[in-house]
Amino acid sequence: MARSKNFNFYPVILAGGxxxxxxxxxxxxxxxQLLPLNSNQSMIQETVARLLPLAKAKNFWVITNDDLRVxxxxxxxxxxxxxxxxxxxxxxTAPAIxxxxxxxxxxxxxxxxxxxxxxxxxxxxDRFQADMHRAAAIAANGENIVVIGIPPTRAETGYGYIxxxxxxxxxxxxxxxxxxxxxxxxxxKFLKAGNYYWNGGIFIWSARTLVNAxxxxxxxxxxxxxxxxxxxxxxxxAKTLAKLYPQCENISVDYAVAEPRSAKGEGKSGIYxxxxxxxxxxxxxxxxxxxxxxxxxxxxxxxxxxKNRFALNAKGNFIYSDKFVAAVxxxxxxxxxxxxxxxxxxLKNSQDVGKVVKYLDExxxxxxx
Amino acid sequence: MARSKNFNFYPVILAGGxxxxxxxxxxxxxxxQLLPLNSNQSMIQETVARLLPLAKAKNFWVITNDDLRVxxxxxxxxxxxxxxxxxxxxxxTAPAIxxxxxxxxxxxxxxxxxxxxxxxxxxxxDRFQADMHRAAAIAANGENIVVIGIPPTRAETGYGYIxxxxxxxxxxxxxxxxxxxxxxxxxxKFLKAGNYYWNGGIFIWSARTLVNAxxxxxxxxxxxxxxxxxxxxxxxxAKTLAKLYPQCENISVDYAVAEPRSAKGEGKSGIYxxxxxxxxxxxxxxxxxxxxxxxxxxxxxxxxxxKNRFALNAKGNFIYSDKFVAAVxxxxxxxxxxxxxxxxxxLKNSQDVGKVVKYLDExxxxxxx
Numbered sequence: 184m185a186r187s188k189n190f191n192f193y194p195v196i197l198a199g200g201x202x203x204x205x206x207x208x209x210x211x212x213x214x215x216q217l218l219p220l221n222s223n224q225s226m227i228q229e230t231v232a233r234l235l236p237l238a239k240a241k242n243f244w245v246i247t248n249d250d251l252r253v254x255x256x257x258x259x260x261x262x263x264x265x266x267x268x269x270x271x272x273x274x275x276t277a278p279a280i281x282x283x284x285x286x287x288x289x290x291x292x293x294x295x296x297x298x299x300x301x302x303x304x305x306x307x308x309d310r311f312q313a314d315m316h317r318a319a320a321i322a323a324n325g326e327n328i329v330v331i332g333i334p335p336t337r338a339e340t341g342y343g344y345i346x347x348x349x350x351x352x353x354x355x356x357x358x359x360x361x362x363x364x365x366x367x368x369x370x371x372k373f374l375k376a377g378n379y380y381w382n383g384g385i386f387i388w389s390a391r392t393l394v395n396a397x398x399x400x401x402x403x404x405x406x407x408x409x410x411x412x413x414x415x416x417x418x419x420x421a422k423t424l425a426k427l428y429p430q431c432e433n434i435s436v437d438y439a440v441a442e443p444r445s446a447k448g449e450g451k452s453g454i455y456x457x458x459x460x461x462x463x464x465x466x467x468x469x470x471x472x473x474x475x476x477x478x479x480x481x482x483x484x485x486x487x488x489x490k491n492r493f494a495l496n497a498k499g500n501f502i503y504s505d506k507f508v509a510a511v512x513x514x515x516x517x518x519x520x521x522x523x524x525x526x527x528x529x530l531k532n533s534q535d536v537g538k539v540v541k542y543l544d545e546x547x548x549x550x551x552x
Numbered sequence: 553m554a555r556s557k558n559f560n561f562y563p564v565i566l567a568g569g570x571x572x573x574x575x576x577x578x579x580x581x582x583x584x585q586l587l588p589l590n591s592n593q594s595m596i597q598e599t600v601a602r603l604l605p606l607a608k609a610k611n612f613w614v615i616t617n618d619d620l621r622v623x624x625x626x627x628x629x630x631x632x633x634x635x636x637x638x639x640x641x642x643x644x645t646a647p648a649i650x651x652x653x654x655x656x657x658x659x660x661x662x663x664x665x666x667x668x669x670x671x672x673x674x675x676x677x678d679r680f681q682a683d684m685h686r687a688a689a690i691a692a693n694g695e696n697i698v699v700i701g702i703p704p705t706r707a708e709t710g711y712g713y714i715x716x717x718x719x720x721x722x723x724x725x726x727x728x729x730x731x732x733x734x735x736x737x738x739x740x741k742f743l744k745a746g747n748y749y750w751n752g753g754i755f756i757w758s759a760r761t762l763v764n765a766x767x768x769x770x771x772x773x774x775x776x777x778x779x780x781x782x783x784x785x786x787x788x789x790a791k792t793l794a795k796l797y798p799q800c801e802n803i804s805v806d807y808a809v810a811e812p813r814s815a816k817g818e819g820k821s822g823i824y825x826x827x828x829x830x831x832x833x834x835x836x837x838x839x840x841x842x843x844x845x846x847x848x849x850x851x852x853x854x855x856x857x858x859k860n861r862f863a864l865n866a867k868g869n870f871i872y873s874d875k876f877v878a879a880v881x882x883x884x885x886x887x888x889x890x891x892x893x894x895x896x897x898x899l900k901n902s903q904d905v906g907k908v909v910k911y912l913d914e915x916x917x918x919x920x921x
Contacts, residue, residue: 206878207876207878489894491917493908493911493912495904495907495908495911496901496904497896500896502894502896504894506889506890506891506892506893506894507576507892507893507894507917507920508893508894508896509575509576509893509894509895509896509897509905509908510896510897511895511896511897511898511901511904511905511907511908512897512898512900512901512904513885513896513897513898516882516885516896518887518894518896520875520889520894521875522875523875523876524875524876524877524878525858525871525873525875525876525877525878525887525889526878526880527866527869527871527877527878527879527880527882527885527887527896528878528879528880528881528882529880529881529882531881532865532880532881535864535865535880535881536878536880538864538880539862539864539878539880542862542864543862548860548876551876
């Protein structure tokens, strides 16, 4: 795709998330995207690796924060350090991807951007690349916006959904509307309906399209981002970023751009959905990671990372430790041991680990967060 | 008591036990008696400390094994190293206390011995010492044997019981018989009856009485022990001990001496029981230790040794770790973390930890046992 005669493709990787749900493994300076949860590469290393066949290394942009900029640069040696940008404060996805769009537009009026989370699992890399090829080709055309729809496998209430309508002339789906995180009954209805997809946060559009959309829907922020982009490459950039970026609206690109655009109506909004064919998992909790590692379960459904272990009458536990682990007469637990902390909870309630981080934040126990 | 005009008191401390039920904290070279489970002193240090008001330091004998001799000597600086004896092989309590009796008889014909486990908790030291004074005074008389009876607080099936009869002229109880570990129904009957006591393994008798009893009931072993004792203080001692001790019968002093003596009948056997007034706990498992530490429980019944911790919807857990501990949505667990191992089990089944040690023994994973 990088070799298309009409446009160049620019992956913009959002890597500012803290990922508290993998505490105690994840920390402020070692967020989820920096952890090797799916392979011996970290999540962000995998993200870059699967995009490198689609774009030149110099075309990558990474938007992160001050805590993570250096560790991310250390993990991503192939990328240009200057294109790993730390937001002075988190402002959600609209200013982040918007800044990338303004920056690119100055150098490449035909640039096509892909917005990618840095901490999701993709199972089939070939299919992922094929889906992105299709998406970018559509996005290069006019003012089209393409969103990747993840085919839902359960009535999940933790994600936003995309309601798809008819097939377009390109053979992809027209987006009818975006919906917020649903309640359980609505999620069940969505799952049954068959034309709803999870919004996994992957958008593809041209820099021109995105800039125009921001100017239309988020004019104040668009103006600020344009000023910041104008200073890029000069000595004033850091100062300008530090001063203006915090004034940007704190809003997701879905909410700021995609939703209002979709209100123009199916077929008129120019928003298209490509159902992901590649297999996706956002690994949102220890429990999700346990399920993702089904292939590593012993005959009683235990996933134990320790090389040496002994399990007796123990079923369906996820135990993360380098030490010798003995699990006896316990079911459904999550136990995670690091150099300085020991978490003991259950697969059923592992999302509550965020409350531990909240406690540590409140108590200002900084070395543990 | 050491100052009695008629006899000297000699504590013989049995410290050869492995205490696998406190794995992974306990190891072959750091058995339960070496662990500070009840205070900042180890169990054997506490044992010695509560006996020091009753006997001169030079009167103490400790019988242990090769793995523990050096670590015990390091913990018990006040005692004479030569009186910390390592059995070449474990032969249960009869040969151990018997050897001490033969050794003492050579130097002090009026010696009174007390047999003490090295890994039990005593709550009231003054009462303990008063009980021992009474016991030693009775044991110094004729061929009397005194056993300390622990008033039972539950229908425990893990201990032997002492059935007491009438009061003797000394105001202590005559022993009717010793019984093996009972089944649950029998234990309940014993508890209800009121005249049954747990046999906590504390016996007091004169060296003369014990030697005579061994010669009568265990003649082969008595002859071997006499030969070993005769070599004590010579260059041949180590070799003689190594050669002859393994030939001794592997039998408890209860079974070898106390039970056959008691068969002579209440009032004729000369066996007396002093009900312990001092509060006793043998800390036989992580669960027993958890219960013993009731005073350290938080408002939800958690005992967490970590200085810093966060418990949320967590009830009745025992967590042993130096790290920051987060326990969320878990009940009734035992989690013990050491430098090289992590145990996860339940308060209900913590005695099963012995099976972990069995596994490690079988797999010859020596560094973990």
